[in-house]
Structure formats: C-alpha cells, structure tokens
Amino acid sequence: MKEVKIGLLGCGTVGTGVAKILLERSELIRSRVGAKLVLKNVADLDRETDRGIRFEDGVFISDAFQVVDDPEIDIIVEMIGGETIAKKLMMRAIENGKHIVTANKALLAAHGNEIFQAASRKGVDIGFEASVGGCMPIIKTIRESLVGNRISEMTGILNGTCNYILSSITETGVPFADALRKAQEKGFAEADPTLDIEGFDTAHKLALLSSLAYGMELNLDDIYVEGISNIDSLDIEFAKQSGYTIKLLAISKFSGDSVEARVHPTMIPSGNLLSNVSGSLNAVSVTGDAVGEIILHGYGAGMMPTASAVIGDIVDIARNLMLGISNRIPGLSYQPQNIRKIPVKPMDDIMTHYYFRFSALDRPGVLARIAGLLGDHGISIQTVHQRGRDAKGAVPIVMVTHIAKEADVMNAMDQISSLDAIADTPVLIRIESDDMD
Amino acid sequence: MKEVKIGLLGCGTVGTGVAKILLERSELIRSRVGAKLVLKNVADLDRETDRGIRFEDGVFISDAFQVVDDPEIDIIVEMIGGETIAKKLMMRAIENGKHIVTANKALLAAHGNEIFQAASRKGVDIGFEASVGGCMPIIKTIRESLVGNRISEMTGILNGTCNYILSSITETGVPFADALRKAQEKGFAEADPTLDIEGFDTAHKLALLSSLAYGMELNLDDIYVEGISNIDSLDIEFAKQSGYTIKLLAISKFSGDSVEARVHPTMIPSGNLLSNVSGSLNAVSVTGDAVGEIILHGYGAGMMPTASAVIGDIVDIARNLMLGISNRIPGLSYQPQNIRKIPVKPMDDIMTHYYFRFSALDRPGVLARIAGLLGDHGISIQTVHQRGRDAKGAVPIVMVTHIAKEADVMNAMDQISSLDAIADTPVLIRIESDDMD
Numbered sequence: 001m002k003e004v005k006i007g008l009l010g011c012g013t014v015g016t017g018v019a020k021i022l023l024e025r026s027e028l029i030r031s032r033v034g035a036k037l038v039l040k041n042v043a044d045l046d047r048e049t050d051r052g053i054r055f056e057d058g059v060f061i062s063d064a065f066q067v068v069d070d071p072e073i074d075i076i077v078e079m080i081g082g083e084t085i086a087k088k089l090m091m092r093a094i095e096n097g098k099h100i101v102t103a104n105k106a107l108l109a110a111h112g113n114e115i116f117q118a119a120s121r122k123g124v125d126i127g128f129e130a131s132v133g134g135c136m137p138i139i140k141t142i143r144e145s146l147v148g149n150r151i152s153e154m155t156g157i158l159n160g161t162c163n164y165i166l167s168s169i170t171e172t173g174v175p176f177a178d179a180l181r182k183a184q185e186k187g188f189a190e191a192d193p194t195l196d197i198e199g200f201d202t203a204h205k206l207a208l209l210s211s212l213a214y215g216m217e218l219n220l221d222d223i224y225v226e227g228i229s230n231i232d233s234l235d236i237e238f239a240k241q242s243g244y245t246i247k248l249l250a251i252s253k254f255s256g257d258s259v260e261a262r263v264h265p266t267m268i269p270s271g272n273l274l275s276n277v278s279g280s281l282n283a284v285s286v287t288g289d290a291v292g293e294i295i296l297h298g299y300g301a302g303m304m305p306t307a308s309a310v311i312g313d314i315v316d317i318a319r320n321l322m323l324g325i326s327n328r329i330p331g332l333s334y335q336p337q338n339i340r341k342i343p344v345k346p347m348d349d350i351m352t353h354y355y356f357r358f359s360a361l362d363r364p365g366v367l368a369r370i371a372g373l374l375g376d377h378g379i380s381i382q383t384v385h386q387r388g389r390d391a392k393g394a395v396p397i398v399m400v401t402h403i404a405k406e407a408d409v410m411n412a413m414d415q416i417s418s419l420d421a422i423a424d425t426p427v428l429i430r431i432e433s434d435d436m437d
Numbered sequence: 438m439k440e441v442k443i444g445l446l447g448c449g450t451v452g453t454g455v456a457k458i459l460l461e462r463s464e465l466i467r468s469r470v471g472a473k474l475v476l477k478n479v480a481d482l483d484r485e486t487d488r489g490i491r492f493e494d495g496v497f498i499s500d501a502f503q504v505v506d507d508p509e510i511d512i513i514v515e516m517i518g519g520e521t522i523a524k525k526l527m528m529r530a531i532e533n534g535k536h537i538v539t540a541n542k543a544l545l546a547a548h549g550n551e552i553f554q555a556a557s558r559k560g561v562d563i564g565f566e567a568s569v570g571g572c573m574p575i576i577k578t579i580r581e582s583l584v585g586n587r588i589s590e591m592t593g594i595l596n597g598t599c600n601y602i603l604s605s606i607t608e609t610g611v612p613f614a615d616a617l618r619k620a621q622e623k624g625f626a627e628a629d630p631t632l633d634i635e636g637f638d639t640a641h642k643l644a645l646l647s648s649l650a651y652g653m654e655l656n657l658d659d660i661y662v663e664g665i666s667n668i669d670s671l672d673i674e675f676a677k678q679s680g681y682t683i684k685l686l687a688i689s690k691f692s693g694d695s696v697e698a699r700v701h702p703t704m705i706p707s708g709n710l711l712s713n714v715s716g717s718l719n720a721v722s723v724t725g726d727a728v729g730e731i732i733l734h735g736y737g738a739g740m741m742p743t744a745s746a747v748i749g750d751i752v753d754i755a756r757n758l759m760l761g762i763s764n765r766i767p768g769l770s771y772q773p774q775n776i777r778k779i780p781v782k783p784m785d786d787i788m789t790h791y792y793f794r795f796s797a798l799d800r801p802g803v804l805a806r807i808a809g810l811l812g813d814h815g816i817s818i819q820t821v822h823q824r825g826r827d828a829k830g831a832v833p834i835v836m837v838t839h840i841a842k843e844a845d846v847m848n849a850m851d852q853i854s855s856l857d858a859i860a861d862t863p864v865l866i867r868i869e870s871d872d873m874d
Contacts, residue, residue: 021585021727031652031775032584032767129582135728137574137582145566145574147469148458148748215468273713273734290458290745291572291735297710298731308727311585325760330469338468 002035004318007067007098008077009089011044011060014103014130015079016051017307022314023053033315035322041067068093075317077310078102087111094118099326101313103130103306106195109204112211112218116331125320126331127313132205133158133282135305136296137312142212142286143333149288151213154252155432158205160280160301161196162228162248164188166265167278169233170245176231188280198227199248199263206250210261213286214254214342215334219261222344226264234390235357235427238398239267242383244355245275246429250284258345267355267431273297348407353382353431356401358416359394359424366421367397373419377412379404394423400431439472441755444504444535445514446526448481448497451540451567452516453488454744455751460490462748470752472759478504505530512754514747515539524548531555536763538750540567540743543632546641549648549655553768562757563768564750569642570595570719572742573733574749579649579723580770586725588650591689592869593721594714595642597738598633599665599685601625603702604715606670607682613668625717635664636685636700643687647698650723651691651779652771656698659781663701672794672864675835676704679820681792682712683866687721695782704792704868710734785844790819790868793838795853796831796861803858804834810856814849816841831860837868 006022008015022029022039030036042055043064061067068076068089076093078100080086086107090100100119102108108115108128119126129139133156142151157163161183168179180197183189195201207220228248239246244267253260268275273295277283282300287293299305320326332339360366367386374381380402387396401409413426443459445452459466459476467473479492480501498504505513505526513530515537517523523544527537537556539545545552545565556563566576570593579588594600598620605616617634620626632638644657665685676683681704690697705712710732714720719737724730736742757763769776797803804823811818817839824833838846850863 017727025585025587028587029585032771034767034772135582135731137578140577140582141574144753145572145577145749146745147752148462148466148745150462150465273710276710276713288745290454290741290748292739292742294572294733294735296731296733299729302729304727305729308583308585308725311727312582315584316581319765323760323762323765325762328756328760330471334469335471 002322003038004035004075004321005038005040005073006075006077006314007040007070007073008042008079009064009067010079010081011042011051012079013303014306014310015042015044016053017303018077018079018310019051019053021307021311029311029315033318035318037314037318040073041070043067064089065092068096068098073098074321075099075101075314077314078104081106083107083110090115091118094122094124097122097124099125099317101127101310101317103128103310105131105201105204105208109207109218109220112208112332117336119331120327120336123326125317125326127317128208129313130306130309132208133284133296134298134300134302135308136282136284136298136300137309138209138284138296139212140312141294141296142209143329146286146288146291149290151286151288152254153287154209154213154250154284155274156205156209156250156284157247157274157277157282158250158284158300159196159202159248160282161189161193162202163277163282164280165197166228166231166236166246166248169231169236170240173233173237175233176229197229199225202248202250202263206252206261206263209250210252210259212333213252214259215339216259216342217339219344222261224262224264224347228265231265232427234396235355235429238357239355242400243270244268244431245270247274249432251432258343260345260350262347262350265429267429269433348410350406351403352406353433354401354404354409355429355431356399357427358397358422359390360397361421361423362389362393362395363421369419369421370397370416373415374412377408379408379412392423439759440475441472441512441758442475442477442510443512443514443751444477444507444510445479445516446501446504447516447518448479448488449516450740451743451747452479452481453490454740455514455516455747456488456490458744458748466748466752470755472755474751474755477510478507480504501526502529505533505535510535511758512536512538512751514751515541518543520544520547527552528555531559531561534559534561536562536754538564538747538754540565540747542568542638542641542645546644546655546657549645549769554773556768557764557773560763562754562763564754565645566750567743567746569645570721570733571735571737571739572745573719573721573735573737574746575646575721575733576649577749578731578733579646580766583723583725583728586727588723588725589691590724591646591650591687591721592711593642593646593687594684594711594719595687595721595737596633596639596685597717597719598626598630599639600714600719601717602634603665603668603673603683603685606668606673607677610670610674612670613666634666636662639685639687639700643689643698643700646687647689647696649770650689651696652776653696653779654776656781659698661699661701661784665702668702669864671833672792672866675794676792679837680707681705681868682707684711686869688869695780697782697787699784699787702866704866706870785847787843788840789843790870791838791841791846792866792868793836794864795834795859796827797834798858798860799826799830799832800858806856806858807834807853810852811838811849814845816845816849829860
C-alpha cells in the first residue's frame, strides 16, 4: 500500500476538520483511493486549545517552516489564512516541490498569478476547491466538467455571513445592526466582519471563478465591490412586496472581449432558485453554451463542509502521486500559455435594471422633478410607488427602471440628490432578472 | 501537440451534440487540455438524416465494429443505447484496450458489474457522467469531491419526462393523459414512454448512484420501482393544499449494513428545494457526514447538456492518455477489492410517512372503520380531511400518517380496500420530510 504524507499548516476550525477526517476516515479513504494518507505533521502556534483530536507524539509542532522543508512530506495543506506568512510558506513549499492544498481565497485572488506560475514551473499542483463555496465542487465543475462549454455567466451567493444577515432581516424585519450581532453570537460572523459584509471575501471568490471560467489572468483590483452594510430593512420589505429578494451576489458575465465582474446587493425575483438559498448556505449558477444553466448548492463555510472540499483536493493530488504524475489539470483551468489579460468592463458601462428609493419632502411637483431628471438621462421607469410618510415626515418614492446604463443612472442620482425636496441620499439597488425587458 | 483519437458510435441526438462540440469547440478544448481531440470516425446506420454537421470524407461510416477494432482509436464514445449491440461493442472495445465514454444507464445498471470488472482487468477507463442527471456532475462529485464523506442519503429528480408531466399537472390541473400527450408533442417524452413514466430509467440511475456512493455491487433488481402513471390530478391538488408537491423521486439511504433504494411518486414539502425543480430539469441532493447536504441542479437530458457531460468524460480520459496513465479513479468509485454486496432493505421494512386517499361511500361509521383498521396495525394518523362528495357520489377521505412501517400499511390497505363502504382502490403516496415526526 502506497503512502502519501501530508503536512498541515494551521489547525484552526477548518484545519481541525481536515485532521479529523484524515484520522477518523482513513479506512474509507483507503478503500476508495487505494493509498494511505498519513498526516505526518500539524503546525500551529496554539498548542493549548483542545481540538478533540489525539495526535500521536511528534505530530503536532509549532514550526510551520519545518513542515514545508521536510523532504518526506508530499502535500502541504495551508490553513493559516491571510496574505503574508501563508504566502511565504506556500512559495517555499512550491520551491521545495511540494503540492499545495489551500482554502486561502484572499491570497490566491491577490497573488494567484505569481503563485500559479511558480507552481506550473515547478510542476506542482495547487488544489483550492475549498476557497470558493465551501463544500460545493464549483472549481472542479468549471475546470473539469464544463470543459466543453463557453461559459458566459456566473451568479453566486458566496458569503454565508452576508446571506445569513440578509436572510434574517428578510425573515424577521430586524435592522442590519441587530442581524449582524445575532450572526456574531451564532458564530456566522467574525468579531471584525469587514471582509465579509463589505463584499471583499465575495470579490476574492469571484476573481478566482472568473479566471477559471474565461481563461483570464486573475484581476481582483478591477472588480466592483459594494457590501451590505447600508442595506435598510425598509428596502428588503419593499423588495418583498414587489416579488424580489435581496442577496449579496457575485456576478460575472463574459462577452468574448471583456468581463463584467461585480459584487453588490442585488434584487432577484423571488421565484429564482438563488432567492431561496437562505441562512449561511451558498449557491452558484453557471451558464454555458452547452449545459444551459447549472446550479450548485451547499454549505459555503464551516469546519466539516470546508474540510470535505480540502480532502477532495488532497485525494486528487494523492491519486496523481501514486501514478507519478502532476499538472494533469492546469491550476487556473487553461494552459498557462492560453491565459490572457481580459479587461474588466468599467462599472459605468454596465447595463441593468435598478431599484431606487427616494426620500422626498411632501411637496407638489417632486415626483415630476425626479421623473424628469431620470428621463433626461434616458432612464425609463417601469414601476413607481409612492408610499405613506415615514417617521421623519418624508415620503418614500420607490421606482424600478427598465434596462439603463450605470453611468446615466449615477449622473441622474447626483442631480436628484441635490434637489431641495430630497431629504436623504437616494437608495440604489441593482436588479438581476431574466424576465424583464 | 498530442492528439487523442475518438470514435463515436451512434449519431442520434446526444451523439450529434458530442460531434458538434468536438468539431466546433476544438480550439477551446485545446486551450484548456493542451491536446487535440480528433473525431476520427462516427458510425451510424442512418446516413440520410441531416445533422447539421459537415464531416470530412471517410469520417462517417456504417460499421461500428470497424471503429472499435481500429488500432488508432483511443476512446470509444458509445451513444447507441440499449443493452444488446451496445454491450457487444463495449466489451469488444474494452478487450481492444480502448477507453469508453457512455451515457447508457440501462446497460451499466444491468451489466455494470461485469463491464467494470472487465475494464479494470484491461486497465481501461469508463466515463459515464452523462448517464445520470445529464449535464450535472453528480458522478464526479460522488467519486471525487465527496471522497472524504460517509454518504448516508441521496434524493433525486432524475427523469425529465416525469418531472415535466408532474409539473404540468401541478401547474395546470390537466389529467395525466393530457400532460403525457403534451410532453410527447414537445419532445420531452418518447412515443413509447414506458421506460420513463414507469420509473425504470430513474431506477437505472439510482442503481448507479447507490453503487458509487456506498461501495456496493450494482443491484438493479432489488430496487423498488413505482411510476407516475397512476397519479391523479386530484392527489396533486390535495397535496398542494397541504403544502406538498408530488415528484418522482429516487431515494437511497445507507445505514451501514443495508441500503434503502426506491423509486416512487413522493410528496415533499413545498419549501424543499427539490419541490421547486420544475419542467424537464433534474436535481439531486446528497447528504454526507462532512458536507451536510449538497444539491446539484440542471438539465437532465437534451442534446447539448448531455453532450457537455460526455465531453467532460472524454477530456478526463484524454488528460490521462497524455500522461500515459489510466485507472486513476476506480470506475465504481471504490477500489474493486473493496466493493461489497450490500443488501437492499426489503420494501416491507421501510419506515416513512404516508398520504392516503380513500373513496368512501357516504355512510355513518366509515371513517371510524378506516381509522380503527389503521390503529389495529399501529398506524397513527397525523391529519385527516374529509372532502365534499366527488362526481361518483363517493366522499374522498385524505389522511397523512406519522412514521409507519410499509408492511403494516400494506396490510391495513388490504383490509380497508375490502370494506363494503370503500368505493375504489385506496391511493397511497409516500412522503419524505425532515420536519415531521
């Protein structure tokens, strides 16, 4: 029986899950893979926490560099996170000819071009299924199953924290701050939730998916990112009344010469499958010219679901090691020489539907002024509702537009905001819907 | 640039889709795989039909045996279907050391043990992603992504014809015969729809999934199969009123020493994601100890979605050929020596919830008699509704039970059927719900 030796860097939540599966499911894995996966070392500075695992003597150590320099170790599982020490360890492991498995989307989205090139030069593999969508095999699906498709569009709910918060506001009507606090209490949000709620984590994932699907160089910087911290329960309520649900979506579309890549709160029709993805669940829809639309749905985070994806990657590499091969599938889905810089479309050029909420003083002619300014910018209104006065005495005017251009919308918003009769900054939420014209 | 040579047997709907992708997407595939996939021969007896493809001279031939005997061909794509000639060709191709890609679930479910053993002996690979769930990568997900999980349960909508028919009855209230006719007109059902509507096609797929997930020998014969041809629009309507949707489900559960494997019309709560899978779409849910529940959703049939899955398999094998390896992943997911006979639980021992509809003559004491007989068999009633008289003057009595044992239910049904006051054969539909007790 062949053995594959694994070094685990970082034994936090997911790392602990990985260690558990490797130790407790070794018989199951052996019966499927035909090899023994040996967890040779686990490196973590925290030796005090009880992880519920009995490691054999000498397995648990403090020095991660010792693990990446150990000539016996075949696969390094990087579960430290962050972009500094994790990158240093990863580059050194690659230099040492070790294969890598990681869930570190922040690192790969920011430095992936360099990392994947180094890996390709050294002939080592990088598995990163766990970095997007937790347990869902979205990377494998794009890299392998959909290889005969021109992928044209991806839409995903890729951050469990945001989805949990938005779901609780939708279900109970609590304000954002309360929903965030509840998410923190339940362990669905970090003490500092910025990376999640401001959309950055989702953008990291979208950068990776876009690169894999379209054969483009990783480009995190040009992704438009807007988080959910300004979402008002009022808009969720209005959305619901109009048959929409608000989700933080990662949206990516490929026209052949440019890519739309944006993360923002989005209204989607309540009948859409993604609108029914609630709590901390994730889902992603991929549209290709042969498959039509395919949707994956599952836990996007958490100890065991994420560990499940890590194990899938470890086993993929182990199967290669047993046969003495590597680089069977290119890391970023396309052969390195076929990866191009594909420009990200400027946000100004995006065409979509919009939901607006204006807070207007109850004066004659306000609606006419707003509608006039929208008309001046070529923005055509599909529906308009004027609601009863709110607590501050202002009147909420809610509008949904036909397809409009982002630049025109932004110009119109600027002018509408400066009207005397407008009491508050207008609210703008983009809409994704196949059924609208 | 390496070349991989492909021989396609059968150029019907899916075969044509495969040929189209190979010819029209060869540049895309090359940029991802780094190899050229060459469609060397297409064999089909029908040389008249215009398939919208211009094959080069000498590519399209009549004799499939010439293709499987051609020493230049690396991969045989079997798209003929059926169990006789397809099996003969497949076994001969394996004997000749050729790898196989097929969508033939009927053949694999019935003769897979023999076929996979032969393939393993000859060191050739069999790709059959397209045989279950069309474009959805369910086989890859089970064989590769979920390799660290003990899979305990799978529930799937795996037949587009049945789902289309049930969806149209649910949406429009038309009788079964009309819904079937509409499905046939639209090309969603065959002229002879037996294989689909009687549940056999779904059973073939369930046999394959169960084997892959649990490491069991293929066992089609012991799967309980009940189709949708007796489904009455009345029950769909009653189900809807009680918050349920009726779907033809493939259900498989693994306890460690036996497997539940059954195909039958099933009531599921309308909030369940599977209940929202409509028309000809498919979906499958897999529960594992690490991932929790994961759901895949997409087109389960049709030319291009199915062809997309076939291409994924061809590419997987092509990647192996380029590196001079094979049998990287065992065909039935577990190493051949670890595949066991796992008994299928007799249907009598199944425990689930039940929906009954009795057609009772409007006489005093009928409800008491029915309830009494159910009670005698230890079947406890959760809800009961007596509806208004139907056209024939009988009164429909609708019941939902707590968890009960199939054998007890069948005995009670026998006795209730023979009551004088029962006008018609009672209707029984099983319920799957996590929320009930």
